[in-house]
Amino acid sequence: MALGPLASLAAAQQEDAQDHAKKASKTKQKSEKELFKEIDSQYKKWLNEDVIYIIAPEERRNFLRLQTNEEREQFIEAFWQRRNPDPDSLDNTFKEEHYRRIAYVNEHFPSGIPGWKTDRGKIYIMWGAPDEIDSHPTGGNWDRPMDQGGGSTSTYPYEDWRYRYLEGMGENVEIEFVDPTSTGEYHLTMDPSEKDALLRVPGAGLTMAEAMGTSSKAQRFSRTDGTNQAMGVGGQNTGKDEFDRLENYVNIMRPPPVKFKDLEQVVTSRLVRDQLKFQYRFDFLRITSDTVFVPITVQIPVRQLSFQEKDGVDSASMNIFGRITTLSGRIVQTFEDTLRADYPSSLLQQSLGTSRIYQKAIPLSPNLYRLDLVVKDVNSGNVGVVNTRLAVPRFQDDQLSTSSLILADNIQRVSNKDIGLGQFVLGDVKVRPRLDASFIPSDSMGVFLQVYNLKVDEKTHKADASVQFRILKDKETAPALRFDIPADKLPSHGEELTLENRITLGSLAPGKYKLEVAITDNLTKQTITPTADFTVKPLPANPK
Structure with a gap:
């Protein structure tokens, strides 16, 4: 059927858009590869080995854009802190568990390549140990369930992992790994028939319908859902079509969601630190030999703020967030305040040369800390971020x-x-x-x-x-x-x-x-x- 002029134009525009998207994707990938080459080997290893399965794509892009090793260290610290189930604890149990998983898979799942590179290693690192494992390391006889056609066959080595619940995928998630070469190289599969060692042997490993002559084994290879499994007895099937299987596969391979998103802004704000410039200082006054009074002062130039006029008054508002942490990542103190700037409209211009000043005083023990300061202009959304060391002295x-x-x-x-x-x-x-x-x-x-x-x-x-x-x-x-x-x-x-x-x-x-x-x-x-x-x-x- 011939297309009309409008339909032809729409089709051409769609094709151009697809070509543009492909070119943009290739350019983006090339840019990321070039950025990757510029970073030190220790950060390459962290990105492509340590956290390759749990880092989100946006986090990876942000990390590659960082300019200095100091910024990369700050990013890594914040990356783990975002995932820390107890931010106030001296220990980060998520980080400890993550590296324990890497050590476990390297010991238990190697197959000519390190365990962390295998499919079983990847799933274990991302989602942890399964609640149940049905392991058949030598294969053997297998009685098919009725929804896969029934009958008996022989299998390659395989494992079924069952998780009672996975966030983003729901309950009773089953993942199957098959080793068709019997070399220990298990790979994740979406096709239940892939473990069937007699699948391509004529007259062997037949389903009930095939054995009775009401179905042909050749019909298994004419399916369009990406599998070679037989139709279930009485027309039953597993209840999962190709879209269900693809969706499950995508969800399983996606980095686990971050549970503690309250610190996410700290990670991303490092990339917009220059939107709003402000001055800061901290002073030290002795309270006792073990306690120091630390006033933290922030000064924001008025000319950087966005004002909104109402009833003859121009107003700006700033949200201020501060966080003090130990070098191990334990949060010692946080503070949040709002600072306003209100001027009669007739005086706004002459007020642009002034500044707004804010101070928060905190008692701290002598130690080396990290101070994160975030100032956000509410009207414009502009953000300024400072991440600096805070060395509190000991007064003898x-x-x-x-x-x-x-x-x-x-x-x-x-x-x-x-x-x-x-x-x-x-x-x-x-x-x-x-x-x-x-x-x-x-x-x-x-x-x-x-x-x-x-x-x-x-x-x-x-x-x-x-x-x-x-x-x-x-x-x-x-x-x-x-x-x-x-x-x-x-x-x-x-x-x-x-x-x-x-x-x-x-x-x-x-x-x-x-x-x-x-x-x-x-x-x-x-x-x-x-x-x-x-x-x-x-x-x-x-x-x-």
Whole structure:
């Protein structure tokens, strides 16, 4: 029958689309092969041996796009953590079980190739040990079930594995492996007749209908469902057509679903880390020798946010997620908050040069951690991600030491009811860090520092310390500004001293500077000098 013009056009378009899809697929495969060649051998092995059966296609593509070994290590860590049934545990039982399975199949299923490459090895690694195994390592006589025609025949070696339940496939899943060469090379089959050793022997291994002459053995080879099994007695069949078998085969070969998808975003977000840029810092203040107070501060430029206007107010919203883990992957702390930015529409343009700032303070034990920070602009969907090491120091009890030296744009006392509460509050003081450490001459730069383990005089029960502030311009040795605070001018203190000072910058020319705070314990003659860099920028020009 001839096709009409529209039908011909549709057919041609469909053919072009298919050709385009084939070309795109080949290009994609070529690209992945080229990317694979560029990675180190240890990562090739991880991708093509260790996790080849359980990694999802999208995960594999994402892994190949990573640029550095550090990113690959982070990806691998997150890959296992996504599948960890108990993220808070020191042990990852999924990972341990996975490598146990690999060791098991390499020991029990080798056949000229490593066990992990065999069909039985693949299924065992993906789905674990079956609930039942019906094994016939030498083949033998087999009485066919009635839905496969009945009668008796001889078989090659074969195994039937039964799983009571597999996620994505349901209950009572049966998988058959056949070794037609009797060499130990079992392969997965969808055809129940493949184990029939007499299938192609005329007059042997007949079904009941064939033995009675009501059916011909040749009819088995005229089926169109990809099998050579006989029709069941009375027209019965196994209840599975070719589509059922194909669907089961596809599901069995598909990587097992990830049970714990709450961490999936961490994996994919590594690939979009530059959509939203933000600054961050963490500081360390001693609570005890075993506990450190760690304020984590995040600053997001307003000009990167997407605003929506309503009733004369432009609004943006950011979701902030943080996670601190040990190097073994155990989650120590997570936090989630929402930060808003609301401006009258008439003031939005002049507000674009400002930033929004957020802080979360967490007590931690001295240790080396990993910090993951995610900031999402709700209106645009843009995401920024930071993955970094967090080395929390140990403050020794007998050694002069200090907290982080914090440069702030705001230091102020809080009321008694707010002590220790809210963002930026350190004890009885609110300290808002200036993350870019950038000031103008009209600014008053706040300085916050705690000093620990000053010696206390046994007679006066007081410490004796002196403090000197020095500001040095970039690469100059002579201080551009210096002032001293003698012991009698320091706030009352024992072995711990807290400095809260403001430094007027009006006398400093624009440029890069270093602040040095030298603290001397006059009883032990010990001196410690923490430093911090900052920049003085020119005053902005007045608009004409």
